[in-house]
Amino acid sequence: MSTPDVGVIMGSDSDWPTLEAAGQALDEFGVGYEVGVYSAHRTPQRMLDYAREAAGRGLKVIIAGAGGAAHLPGMVASATPLPVIGVPVPLKYLDGLDSLLSIVQMPAGVPVATVSVGGARNAGLLAVRMLAASDPELQQRMTAFQADLEQLVHDKDAALRA
Ligand code: RP5
DSSP, rough: OOSSSSSESSGGGHHHHHHHHHHHHHHTTTTHHHHHHHEEETSHHHHHHHHHHHHHTTEEEEEEEEEEEOHHHHHHHHHOSEEEEEEEOOSSSSSGGGHHHHHHHOTTSSSOOOOOOTOOOHHHHHHHHHHHHHHHHHHHHHHHHHHHHHHHHHHHHHHHHH
């Protein structure tokens, strides 16, 4: 089985209800992805192995979601040359602000493209845009998607005024 373009990983299976939206966005564009649980704290070696092998296996983008002390995206970014998109997962306390700050405040030299708290759909769409930079056909589909979004707003505006 060939390696898909995107890895969608998370610190716990309890993150999946949030991360699922990234997979849905990738599905909409026909982008292949794999899913897995890699905890920065509970399975550090497994996480590092995944990150170190990702580029060699043929992955092109990693989406990493975690909540609370959300160290997974940053640690993965430290061990791969691939672009990493971080998704702050909101937990029971602190409304995901802890997750956001844990992911977004990376030291210079180790970037993580952080989306909003719970913003997994945008993570999927950002991964599509990254892949589309070297895939004209995919870029055309992204342009069409944006045109549809714009049309939707026009339609809602017209309905409101009617
Ligand atoms: C984090 O701890 C995970 O990303 C998850 O958001 C959080 C809670 O994990 P569980 O206790 O539900 O497995 O590392």
